[in-house]
Amino acid sequence: MHARLRPVGHRFRYRVTSLLIDIDRLAEADRLSPLFSVGRFNLWGFSEADHGAGDGSPLRPWVDDLLAAAGAPHPTRVLLLCYPRVFGAAFDPLSVYWCYAASGELAAIIYSVRNTFGERHAYVCPLMPGEASVAEIRQQAEKRFFVSPFNALDQRYLFRMRPPGEDVAVRILQTDAEGPLLAATFSGHRRALNTANLLRAFFVHPMMTAKVLGAIHWEALRLWLKGVPVRLSARPATAPPPASRDGEFLPTTRDAKSG
Numbered sequence: 001m002h003a004r005l006r007p008v009g010h011r012f013r014y015r016v017t018s019l020l021i022d023i024d025r026l027a028e029a030d031r032l033s034p035l036f037s038v039g040r041f042n043l044w045g046f047s048e049a050d051h052g053a054g055d056g057s058p059l060r061p062w063v064d065d066l067l068a069a070a071g072a073p074h075p076t077r078v079l080l081l082c083y084p085r086v087f088g089a090a091f092d093p094l095s096v097y098w099c100y101a102a103s104g105e106l107a108a109i110i111y112s113v114r115n116t117f118g119e120r121h122a123y124v125c126p127l128m129p130g131e132a133s134v135a136e137i138r139q140q141a142e143k144r145f146f147v148s149p150f151n152a153l154d155q156r157y158l159f160r161m162r163p164p165g166e167d168v169a170v171r172i173l174q175t176d177a178e179g180p181l182l183a184a185t186f187s188g189h190r191r192a193l194n195t196a197n198l199l200r201a202f203f204v205h206p207m208m209t210a211k212v213l214g215a216i217h218w219e220a221l222r223l224w225l226k227g228v229p230v231r232l233s234a235r236p237a238t239a240p241p242p243a244s245r246d247g248e249f250l251p252t253t254r255d256a257k258s259g
Contacts, residue, residue, distance in 0.1 A: 001013045001183075001184070001185045002182070002183070002184045002185075002219075003182060003183050003184075004181070004182040004223070004228075005180055005181060005182060005183070006178070006181055007227075007228060007229075008223075008226045008227065008228060010219075010222065010223055010226065010228075012215075012219055014211070014212075014215055015204070015205065016083065016205060016208060016211075016212065017083075017084065017201040017204070017205050017208055018081060018082065018083060018084075018186075018188055019046060019080075019081070019082055019083065019084040019193075020079055020080070020081050020164055020168070020190070021046060021079070021080050021082075022077065022078070022079055022080075023059045023060055023063070023078045023079075023080050023097075024060060024077065024078065026038045026039075026046070026048075029046065029193065032193045032194065033193065033194055033195045033198055034195065035195055035198045035199065035202075036084075036193060036198055041087075041088045042085075042088075043086070043087065043198065043202060044084050044085065044086060044198050044201075044202070045084060045085035045086075045088065045090075046082075046084055046085060047085060047090070050082075050085065050090045050092060051080065051082065051092070051095055051112065052112075054120055059078075059080070060078070063075065063078050063097060063099065063110065066110060066122060066124045066242055067099060067107075067108055067110075067124065067126070069124070069242075070108070070124040070125075070126055071126065072099070072107055072108040072124070072126035073101050073107050073108075075099035075100055075101065075107055075108070076100060076101065076102045077099075077100040078097055078098065078099050078100070079097070079098040079100075079164055080095060080096070080097050080098075081095065081096040081097075081098070081164065081168060081170070082095040082096075083095075083208070083209070083212065084208075085209070086202075086207065086208050086209045087209075089209045089210075090209055091114070091116075091209055091212050091213050092114055093113065093114055093115075093147075093212070093216070094111065094112070094113055094114075094170070094172075095111075095112040095114075096109060096110070096111055096112070096161075096170060097109065097110035097112065098163055098164060106127055106132065106137065106163055107126065107127055108124065108125060108126040108127055109125050109127070109137065109139065109159070109161065110122055110123070110124050110125070111123040111125065111141070111157075111159065113145055113147060115145070115146060115147050115148075116213070116216060116217075117146075119145070119146075121144065121145035121242065122242040123141040123144075123157070123242075124242055125139045125141060125159070127139075135162070136160050136161060136162050136169070137159070137160070137161040137162070137163065138158075138159065138160055138161075139158075139159040139161070140156055140157060140158045140159060141156065141157050141159070142156055142157075143155040143156060143157060143174070148220070149220070149230045149231055150220070150223050150228050150229070150230065150231065151174065151181070151182075151231065152176065152231055154176065154177070155174055155175060155176045155181065156174070156175050156176075157172055157173070157174055158172070158173040158174075158175060159171070159172055160172075160173070164190070165190070166189065166190050167187065167188065167189050167190065168187070168188050168190070169185070169186070169187045169188075170184075170185070170186040170187075171183070171184070171185045171186075172184045172185075
């Protein structure tokens with residue numbers, strides 16, 4: 001569910017199929033069903049090229065670099081919540097990396113955002129004292145990345161997360177100096193990655209990637225028709241590097257190696 005509160009009300013809801021995958025067990029995931037592949041064309045699939053640095057490099061070093069730069073402990077397990085590929089194509093506005101310490105406790109969350117210009121940005125949020133409760137994880141980050149032409153950059157994200165179990169929930173409240181601006185919520189129920197469930201998901205959401213991209217542009221048109229001002233001047237020339245919750249840009253080992 002997505003709800004805009006200002007300057008005009010606007011609300012919509014779409015059903016989607018998401019993927020929860022252990023980035024250290026991709027080879028195992030590749031063998032779970034003949035309808036699902038990792039790094040190869042299939043009905044459903046996953047590719048590291050759609051995530052992380054976006055250049056096809058392995059995800060694990062990218063995650064490790066970001067967490068080390070943010071001062072977070074090295075994770076022993078990383079679960080990625082994202083949209084899968086459908087017929088080899090994917091578009092994922094938000095991917096969430098749940099990073100677990102050796103104790104099994106959640107140590108950090110990486111929120112990776114992508115816009116329709118092909119740019120991406122990661123918000124790296126180590127778990128701080130007081131952010132975790134029995135019900136949810138509460139975090140926040142300064143907005144540093146252009147996503148929508150209807151939103152300025154001088155805003156903050158308030159994250160309300162329920163880590164993956166039998167269910168998962170992602171809630172994001174976007175605020176500015178005047179208060180809450182828009183709210184986005186995703187909730188899902190876990191199902192096994194097997195052929196029966198993949199077939200069912202395909203018949204329910206047969207062209208999901210096209211649906212996601214189409215919905216983004218359709219809702220943007222509706223906002224424009226409602227008179228919401230466009231702020232294309234807010235888009236920087238290049239996407240910024242990954243940032244911590246307070247907006248500080250994070251250098252990574254890969255950045256250092258590239259000069």
